[in-house]
Amino acid sequence: MSRCPPFHSHEVTVTTTPTSSPATAEVEVTGSFAWYRSMSPKGRRAFKGAFGGYALDSYDFLVLPMAVVAITAYFGLTTAQTGLLTTVTLLASAVGGVIAGVLIDRIGRVKTLMVTVGTYALFTVLCGFATSYPMLLCFRTLQGIGFGGEWAAGAILVAEYAKPRYRGRVLAWVQSSWAVGWALAVIVGTVLTGSLDSNIVWRVLFWTGAAPALLLVYVRRNVEDAPKATEHLAHKSARPLLLSVFRGGLARRTLFATLLSTGVMGGYYTFATWLPAYLKTERGLTVVGTGGYLFVLITGAFCGYITAGHLIDRLGRKKSFALFALLSAGLLMTYVNIPAGSNSLLLYLGFPLGFCASAIFSGFGSYLAELYPHAVRGTGQSFTYNVGRALGAVFPTAVGFSSAGVGGALIYGAIGYALALVALIGLPETRGSELT
Known part of the structure; x- marks a missing residue:
């Protein structure tokens, strides 16, 4: 789960019109992280959930490259078979993304975020229990379905909270979490590869993919859809x-x-x-x-x-x-x-x-x-x-x-x-x- 960046050395400017009263004055937040501070408390919680979801999405996807050498040796795979593990993930992500898109508009952004995060976390862990190459390929395919849907759910959730003038920056920070997950995968993979036997290290790497379960707890307790999205979902005819x-x-x-x-x-x-x-x-x-x-x-x-x-x-x-x-x-x-x-x-x-x-x-x-x-x-x-x-x-x-x-x-x-x-x-x- 991500931590929001430190926010300090900022200033707040209050602008009013001649007819404004203190109760109706517009507060304009400025400074390097105005894009974050301008969001409501609910928006900030949504940002944290989406940032963490995409970082862990990246992590669960990239543990495969860190484990691929050990997997190839363990199952005696050819280069084509090894490459297929990544290919099926990307192809399945397209299917998962399309399914998740429909779910976003039918059940909401937060619920879809939880479904997709839970899906990619579950099947990443199951990859570590695979006893054959076909089983690993199957689990990796199903992991790709969750992987493909998470980004859109988190991005839309945050976009609907962000101020129009800052929306590009807010979503760019969400996108940057991919690099955070990438770095985490490299660090964990390097440490485990140097500490464990090659026959078990790839399994442990996949098992660490259970980390998103902690994010689900946070999202379930703290994150909700933006008001306009909630209003739309209330109309049962809008499907x-x-x-x-x-x-x-x-x-x-x-x-x-x-x-x-x-x-x-x-x-x-x-x-x-x-x-x-x-x-x-x-x-x-x-x-x-x-x-x-x-x-x-x-x-x-x-x-x-x-x-x-x-x-x-x-x-x-x-x-x-x-x-x-x-x-x-x-x-x-x-x-x-x-x-x-x-x-x-x-x-x-x-x-x-x-x-x-x-x-x-x-x-x-x-x-x-x-x-x-x-x-x-x-x-x-x-x-x-x-x-x-x-x-x-x-x-x-x-x-x-x-x-x-x-x-x-x-x-x-x-x-x-x-x-x-x-x-x-x-x-x-x-x-x-x-x-x-």
Whole structure:
């Protein structure tokens, strides 16, 4: 469970109009963390629940890479079988995301958050009890269903509490919890791998995935849906179907938002999947995969998430997406065209590439929520994000079939970011929008 950042050295400004009385004066909160202090107590509790949920979502997903060597040896797996464990998780996450989207609009944000967190926690733990590869594959698939739905439930919950002027920053901080969970997985995995026998360490890593159960207790006792969402759910006749996001003038938004997600996911998955292999096999860098290299990537990701939140609120959603798509594509192409003998430069460029490739995700939480009305917000946000994730997973697969070598095939990542730029043409700007 996350702790909220320390808040100090702030100031509060009270602004009034000539007709205002002290009882009706508007209090404006300023300072570095005004985005957090401007939220109501219920909003802050929702933020903590969503932050913790996504951090633990990240942790439960990333314990697999930390355990993969031991799992491969234990079951005697081929490279294809090992890779399938990640592939089925991502594909199942698309299915889980679509299901969760409908649940968000039918039973509420908080209840869906609890269902998804409970699902990914349960099946992560069960992975540790697997006695065969098919059983492990089955549990990992079911874990992916919960993994895919949690993000949308938490993001929408917080978006509906956040002030319009700060929504980009609030959701960027929620997105940054992915880096927190990633760092925690690396730390726990490193400690356990150095302490336990390889035949048991992978099981223990999965068993630590039970931690989200503590978060469920907090959410159950302290978090509730925003008032407008609660009012909507009170109308029993308001039970949207999945196809609702393709009706009433929403079809264009849904199609282009899905294309945006596909492009961003495709670019990121290509970079995350194949860049380490490129650095190792074609550039001969042995530092890849070490703690120092991972530290640079995780730090860059966290800084990217937070910085992007400020730009999203200042520049707007579309300009921020376009900026980070261009920077990510440019850095990716620069990476593969650096002359031999300049390998140290590759490591230096790892930070800005990780920064930009992660920063672009900060806009999704606020932007997708603002594209849809209350009635179908969960369905629309979760559908576009998770279907995009499934389609984006095709990009790194295409690299594997390319004859241009890993370095040359990384152009598929740039193609993904180009698709994202095209998608923005068909989408509106929503900065400052009230969630109606």
